[in-house]
Structures are given as structure tokens and as C-alpha cells.
Amino acid sequence: MSSKYWNEKTETLPRAELEEQQLKFLREEIKFAYENAPYYKRSFDAAGVKPDDIKTLADLAKFPFIDKKTQRDTQGVGSFLGELAAVPEEQVVFVSTSSGSTGVPTMSPFTQQDFDEWQDVESRWFWQAGMRPNDRYVHALNFSLYVGGPDVIGAQRLGALCIWGGTLPSERLIFILQTYKPTCIWTSPSYAWYLGETCKKNGVDPRKDLAINKIFVAGEMGGSIGATRKAIEDLWGAELFDFYGLSDIFGACAAQCEVHDGLHIAEDHILVETIDLQTGEVLRPGERGELVYTTLRKRARPMIRFRTGDIGWIDNTPCKCGRTHGRIHVDGRKDDMFIVSAVNVYPSDIEYVIRGLEEVTGEYTIRVYEKDFTCKYEVTVENSGKLPDDAVTRKVSDSLKARCGVKPANVIVLPDGSLERSTHKAKRIIDERKQSPGAV
Numbered sequence: 001m002s003s004k005y006w007n008e009k010t011e012t013l014p015r016a017e018l019e020e021q022q023l024k025f026l027r028e029e030i031k032f033a034y035e036n037a038p039y040y041k042r043s044f045d046a047a048g049v050k051p052d053d054i055k056t057l058a059d060l061a062k063f064p065f066i067d068k069k070t071q072r073d074t075q076g077v078g079s080f081l082g083e084l085a086a087v088p089e090e091q092v093v094f095v096s097t098s099s100g101s102t103g104v105p106t107m108s109p110f111t112q113q114d115f116d117e118w119q120d121v122e123s124r125w126f127w128q129a130g131m132r133p134n135d136r137y138v139h140a141l142n143f144s145l146y147v148g149g150p151d152v153i154g155a156q157r158l159g160a161l162c163i164w165g166g167t168l169p170s171e172r173l174i175f176i177l178q179t180y181k182p183t184c185i186w187t188s189p190s191y192a193w194y195l196g197e198t199c200k201k202n203g204v205d206p207r208k209d210l211a212i213n214k215i216f217v218a219g220e221m222g223g224s225i226g227a228t229r230k231a232i233e234d235l236w237g238a239e240l241f242d243f244y245g246l247s248d249i250f251g252a253c254a255a256q257c258e259v260h261d262g263l264h265i266a267e268d269h270i271l272v273e274t275i276d277l278q279t280g281e282v283l284r285p286g287e288r289g290e291l292v293y294t295t296l297r298k299r300a301r302p303m304i305r306f307r308t309g310d311i312g313w314i315d316n317t318p319c320k321c322g323r324t325h326g327r328i329h330v331d332g333r334k335d336d337m338f339i340v341s342a343v344n345v346y347p348s349d350i351e352y353v354i355r356g357l358e359e360v361t362g363e364y365t366i367r368v369y370e371k372d373f374t375c376k377y378e379v380t381v382e383n384s385g386k387l388p389d390d391a392v393t394r395k396v397s398d399s400l401k402a403r404c405g406v407k408p409a410n411v412i413v414l415p416d417g418s419l420e421r422s423t424h425k426a427k428r429i430i431d432e433r434k435q436s437p438g439a440v
């Protein structure tokens, strides 16, 4: 109870020892992947690299990358779990599934050991943010397929009283906040804002009438954006901690400590590299590039040099909190993805929809903007003359909802020929947000 660390030895391991441990784990993981996952055997052989080539951490740079496409291409090939999996199905106890907004949903499998180690990392993040066994915690994240759902178990292992809230309607959640008086909650930044405002509209002052003193957020950039964080903290009278997760690895792989300067990454489980977007060359700490993760202990599906599509940088300098694990700063997505109501929206999906509808000409622009700290998008299209404008609006809106998972806030229908035509590199996205695109 009195320690500020969940696992002091691990969290404060001197950097040299931490890297020594990483090297040992990395050698084991690469060997395990090569010997058990058909994809890695093939790709390492094709690249002319062998597990024994790993003599130092820097040797990882010789190994090929994987990305989302690799996951999709290998999923279901050879076996249900696909060619990246390194264990037989009977050893797998859990799978989470991505939203699939860019195509086939990707599945993330865990063995029992993977799952338990993941939850130990979650306990670490909760403890780091100050949660203790006498806290009451409401986990207000989606439980359906989503990798963030089981993270509540990390809080339960820590000893907190856990309320598995999931995605309750706001009125019921507010009722729980009033009657059970939880002290901690995890949700998205935009929902934290919306929920606080909804409380006030219903005559409940989050600062005075509720007991929330810690808010964990993930899924959007807001938690690391000073102005957004402060606004939510002021609204609730609580401290906000940004968490960062990837369905491909863990629910939360990194989290802010009390210093709130970057997010500590679980370096005993994940090796982070930043690479140059164009050349793929490894960058030095402090240099901005694409974040690439390698799992060090995951057995069900080792991820070796996974290109996340997230842009950011690593800070390995000592943190004031005393933890030695490096911190990541995530700036946004490589592509123009944006997040609306915790759903990842990809402009490529919008284009897919617009181009496929005969009621519109196929020309379009997307405006991404923020209102009340919530990301929204508006689509402008041209009527091809087959239906009246209001019918086109409905058609576009419904089709976007079906493909992207979330409707546009607005659809503007213009006559044919209104939008500027461009032969290449059309500027179709107008991003009016103050913050960078979302992180997870």
C-alpha cells in the first residue's frame, strides 16, 4: 500500500540492466517466432536473417517489418489463428478483434500466460496513476470484442472494487457515479467531457456531487493535449491520466505517471523503435518517426517489428517519478485516420463509399473538426442527378454509417461540377482540429 510502485524492481531497473533483460527476452522471442510461426520462418529466411543474428538490441534492425496488412494476409491461413500465431489453438484462451473499419477485422490472440502478464501490466498502470485497493473503479469501456474491455481485471487484481460499467447509457452511468461513488473511471477523453457536461445539465456537479478523483483515458489524443486535459480536469475536479493501447499487443501498452510528461511503456514486454517513414531506418531517441513495436514475451502471436502507423518519439531520459522505462510521445496517425465516438474513421473508407454510390458524382471533401472536445466529420458531395438532395443526404449518411461505423455530423450536397477537380493529390481532407489525429 505504501509503495509508489506496483513492482519496484521491474519499474526502476537501471537502464543497462533493463536493456540486458530486453536482449535476453528478444533472443528468446525471435527464436520462438522463427520456430513456431510459419510466417516468420518464411520472412526471416527470405531476408537472410536467423535468430542467432541477434547479438545486440540494434541487430533487430536487420529483421523485416510486419504491419496490419501482414496480419490480414496471414489471418486464417493454414489454421484458424493464421501464420503469425506461434502456438496451437488449444493454448489460446482469449481473442480480441479490431473494429475492421479498413476491411477484415484483425484478431489478437492470447495464451493464459500472455493474458495474465498483460493484466499485470494493467495493474502497474493503475497503481502508477495512484489507484489503490481502497478505490472504487468504474470501467466504462466497451466489453464487446474490444481489447480494452478486459483491462478491468488489472484493477481487480490490484484490489480495487471494480464496477464493470461497459458502455452504459449516460443516465445509468451517472446514477452509478452518484450512488456507488466510484473514485476512478476509464473512458475516452471526448466521453469524459460529454459525461461531465451531461452531469451538469442534469443538476449534478461532478466536482461536488461525485467522488471521481482520477480519470483514465485512451483511444484519442486528448489525454496528452494540455488544453483538453486541463478542461476535463477542471470539469471533474479530478486528475487525468493518458493511456495508450494497441489491440495488436495489449489493452494499454503505455501510460502516464504523475509527472504527465509522455507515457511510460512496459519495456519489459515491448521493445520500441522509431523509424524513418520513407526509408524505414531506425531513428535515435527524441527523433520523430513511426513507432514500431516488438513483443518480448508474447507467445500466442509474437509481433516482431510491427509498424503501428502511429507517429511519435521516444524519451529514454530519467523520469522524475523514478521509473526507468522509456516514455513515448504519440503525435498522431500516419494516415489521416480520425476518431469519432471512439470509432476509427479512415478517409480511405469514406472514399470507398462515395465512389461506390451512383447517386453522387464521386467527388467529395471531408471536413474534420472539433466541437466540445469531440471530433466530428462533415462530408460534401455532388448530386449526380438521380435523386433529390435530401434523399442523397440520407443515402450517403447511411452508407457511411454502414462502412465506417459512425455517421457524419453533416452531409452537404452540391450540384454536379461544384467541387474542384484535381488530377492528382487532391486535397480532400480539411482538418480543422487543433489537436493531432487520434492515437489508437
Ligand SMILES: [Zn+2]
Pocket: 257, 258, 259, 264, 319, 320, 321, 322, 323
Ligand atoms: Zn514517470
